[in-house]
Amino acid sequence: MCGTCNGDAAPAATSTADNVAPSTSTRNGVNPARGLSAASPYQRVQDYISNVGRFKIIESTLREGEQFANAFFDLETKIKIAKALDNFGVDYIELTSPVASQASYDDCKAICQLGLKAKILTHVRCNMEDARKAVECGVDGVDLVIGTSSFLREYSHGKSMDMIKSIALEVIAYVKSKGIEVRFSSEDSFRSNLVDILQLYQACDKAGVNRVGVADTVGGATPRMVYDLIRTLRGCVGCDIETHFHDDTGCAVANAHSALEAGATHVDTSVLGIGERNGITPLGALMARMVVTAPDYVKSKYNLKALKSLETLVADAVQINIPFNNPVTGFCAFTHKAGIHAKAILANPSTYEIINPHDFGMTRYVSINSRITGWNAVKARIEQLGLGAEFSDDQVKEVYASPLFSAVFHCTGDIDIMRRTAKIKQMADIRPLAIDDTDSIIRSYHLDLKV
């Protein structure tokens, strides 16, 4: 499964991606040095229901993202973000309801007229008035939503399931009559009555809806819940299945992956995951996940090297920092520190990297400044400094762990007061070291070699 091959024992030729789009190679182009093991229990050959190799993205930074606490997007910002998303290669761009405010209406119209490759959707409450406004704006499709859990039926709109169904069918018929796409989504699907929502989805499917939507509105679902619900739904409707996962319990990326495995076709994302509360499946983290699962499809379809600038654009627009632990673009996503990690990474990066940083235009960094540094990392740094030819392995080990000129003194520039008092690991026990500290230790030793 998951487009992986070349494990420890099984020959690479036996591996098959579980679901690859017809246009991509049957081998799925997995980097043989990096794939997950064919000898592992999860190697599911021909998992026909899975869409991990042909999913589509409904990018909702300009809808869900506008519900993020810090978000305020003027038209100029919206256009910049829409163009950047289009350049990245998302399939759909979803916008805030034009009913929300006059600017929301005007901006929706303006973005529809940009001529982007991505289809433009807007997300409205499931009623005729909202649907008419949406159609007026010139969108390619309308995303209808209504709460179906008892919580939302009681405390939000007050409608019975029969009323919901009757309204839904009327609105779907109207949007279809305008010749544009229509999606019907329940809200809070995982706390809705299963039989009720399956009936509702089937009715919408018969009415010719393009997609039904499943939403974990409160972020409480787990991957197994998601797999079970989507798998069940996949057997009940013929239309596409869109999924939307909030991240309150940290499962939004994994849930999206499970949904695709179970037969969902579309995943909602936002850049950095911005949205209500702590947000939804982040576009970048989903790319990190899917490039491992279905590398050929993801690399050929999405402009991965544009991820960093896209995230920076949105982070600046909503005045947040990119989280330190963000997959791919977090400042240390490809930093290797422990001795045994650094040694192996220097021999073969696949030992401790499941993602190739170069696919995203990123680079790796091997830290040599700590008490857990190994001598192999110091050797690599010496080579980076262009001094490799002048150091034997024994000399590298001496830099690494024997008494050496003090970088602390060296940093003052006063060569006379340098003392043979420090070594990298000893110093790293005493205080945090910067890369120029360790470089100074190496260069001091090198000077000494030549004396």
Next chain:
Amino acid sequence: MCGTCNGDAAPAATSTADNVAPSTSTRNGVNPARGLSAASPYQRVQDYISNVGRFKIIESTLREGEQFANAFFDLETKIKIAKALDNFGVDYIELTSPVASQASYDDCKAICQLGLKAKILTHVRCNMEDARKAVECGVDGVDLVIGTSSFLREYSHGKSMDMIKSIALEVIAYVKSKGIEVRFSSEDSFRSNLVDILQLYQACDKAGVNRVGVADTVGGATPRMVYDLIRTLRGCVGCDIETHFHDDTGCAVANAHSALEAGATHVDTSVLGIGERNGITPLGALMARMVVTAPDYVKSKYNLKALKSLETLVADAVQINIPFNNPVTGFCAFTHKAGIHAKAILANPSTYEIINPHDFGMTRYVSINSRITGWNAVKARIEQLGLGAEFSDDQVKEVYASPLFSAVFHCTGDIDIMRRTAKIKQMADIRPLAIDDTDSIIRSYHLDLKV
């Protein structure tokens, strides 16, 4: 499954948590207003293999966390963190190998002598020399690790599986002879040959190891891979199963949950997830996940209200910001903004919250400052300002959407130049509003009411 009850249709009394520790109630104390639906397809009654209601935490901020790019912990900081973890209620605290450096050795000894409730472990390479150093320090247990994937066997230590087994059995026997706990873990388990590692784990189990460890060292596993591997392993060994998940593809929390569902007993965490690259399963995010799955167990065992200060302590020590989207403690984790969300939250918080913020000593916030604000949120703010009795619903709606005194002018303090030019939604189309902007609009209107 997942200790949930009180769904839309099924009576609450039919729900049963799948695995509750003997000491906790059979009802598992789920908040009936907040649980996931009993009518949902994922309601698995009596899932005997699952340990979601009796897992243990091996907290590795002082080991894995020390491998984070920014981490430099002196003894004073280590002691502060160890005490804070102990106060939070983690079962084990894992420390960096005493072989790493002199300070690592000395600090390990010092932390063992603190008399904490949590057991102290250290994590060493699987060889006699490292194991002896570990035992010398006075730890309660030794965590042995060795790479088992072909990547690591070829590029890291160069040992065959037979050599690994022979060394492992010798070291396990030695540690056991000292009367302390011993764990044997493979590294990069998901890219290791399944049959090879099952054989190895069985041999260690027979040798009397306390735990075997499964590690997704490169962060490439998915929840279904994890479930399958742990489920298979559960049938092969009788000892406890520890799990360790890196977060490179955003699945570390979900993978931990899947592992527990499949019969794993222990989860490795670090505060904010700090570790190699972008880190491992974060303690806080795991708590967010597990308090939804097994509320009674988690709330009775862990000091959830101490999470925020624990995270702040570690964030300060490694000079990072708590990510904006961190579950529970991110600045907007309980901020509700869109009109339909705010309206329902004000009527019943469970509509859009799967976690009760009060369980973690946090509070919710309903934003009323945007173009997607609804009038119900403005009404709630008016009540918070103590002006509720003086506003009719029609007047609230007028504040919300009709021409009103301008908060912009009002903010200058010059009452004479206030103009009936703005309303909250109109202004929010023009620029970002702060809470004092909207409060000013409300108070201005209120002043006008009294004139």
